[in-house]
Amino acid sequence: MADPLHERDLAPAALDLVAKAAGPYLETLPGRLVRDPAADVLFDRLGGPLPERGDGTLASVEELIEVGTRAATASSGPRFFHFVVGGATPAAQAADWVTSLLDQVSGIWAASPFATEAETVVLGWLKDLFGLPDSYGAVLTPSATFANLTALACARHWWAQQHGVDVAADGLVGLPQLPVLASGYVHPSNRKALQILGCGRDTIRVCARDDAGRVDIDAMERALIEIDGPAVIIASAGEVDSGDFDPIDALADLAERYGAWLHVDGAFGLFAAASPRLRHLVGGIERADSVTGDGHKWLNVPYESGFVFVRDAAIMGRAFGAWNAPYLPGAGDTHLNYGALGPESSRRARALPIWATLRAYGRSGYRAMIERHNDLALRLSVLVEEAADLELLAPVRLCVVCFRYCPRPAPTGQDIDVDVDELNRRIGAEILEDGRVYLGTTVYRGRVALRPAIVNWRTTEADIEFLAAVVREIGARIEAEMRGNTGPATDRPVE
């Protein structure tokens, strides 16, 4: 029997195993396949029945390292451009190990004054980095989805208060539907948050003036006049398909005029605020009632790391606190209990990697990285525009490049004779199968598009050039296949 009590002396040796594996893994990370489907056979080694006796500490950790370092997706490497996924800076990664070493419970001050203090410090630093007033309330969350959930729960609490209801105590019964307005840029996680909050996933009134989803300010104003009461506006700072931004200042004007709550989802776009060159993209952010950001994206700290800032700090405690359990801190507690300011109760000390990375690289380090990524996105857009077989679909704002593979006209001079959407769908699937670079597809303005996001601290110009070359190579191959399969376009039926 492998009782952990009998193996307590093995703890340092187990950690040593991880430390020894780290060097070789990180050394190969930049050049390895982002995903190697051939390693999927290793998944078998994860399975089997629940061990009866247990293999013991070292054997178990050795097995996980062996399988993990071969079967893991290199999503923390420089050639993972899918979704919006950052890596882990050296300081953040090491501090994440420290977080596990110390294993702090950070929801309750009494359980770890140290973790609470660290969280207060990093939330202050983040407000400073993003140019948000220090008076904002804030809490670390596991993700931007949870940050949006936290923000919208606060908004819901504020709105119910205006209707004379304490929604935390009494729920939604008797209240009308929460009016929520957004442009077409609104991220699905906001819908998920509304769904969880009992406000309904499909209740958002989308005010868009075109098929890209750009906000229609006049339509939003008309809707606010019609609602004639408290409402919630969700602004998107960084839309995931094109990387575009809602005009936050204009939405803040509307919110001010009609007494609405302005929530800004800036999961990755908020980081523009850290660069004087890019800050204009989030102009007006300091007028928001709540703001979401994601640490595991552009801060490049390990998963799970998000944060939310709320103008009315007191509302967070009202929306999430007061469990009325005698063993927990009560309303009279003078200490900050972060578990009472958001949806989590017990939680890891996710402040520590944030602390370490901000201490290590500072404001100027982050500014340099964010501007470098913006330069790389612009560089990729130039490569796309220079290539006869690629087409840029949206101007680059920050770190997302929305483009597609576009075949040259058919030799006969007719229109393009392959289905370009189908072609790009197949290119997207083949890129993931191929594994040298990783990026996703979307449908932008009715067209299937590729949309790499550049937010990993390791990514360099060589990776960007490699990305473009791989897309062109795979694109040409699949185009040839499709032409071979379908033959040249013709009005005559196939004989």
Ligand SMILES: *Cc1c(COP(=O)(O)O)cnc(C)c1O
């Ligand atoms: C990524 C993203 C989210 C969700 O973030 P998670 O960390 O995956 O929960 C929300 N909003 C925007 C704009 C995003 O880009």
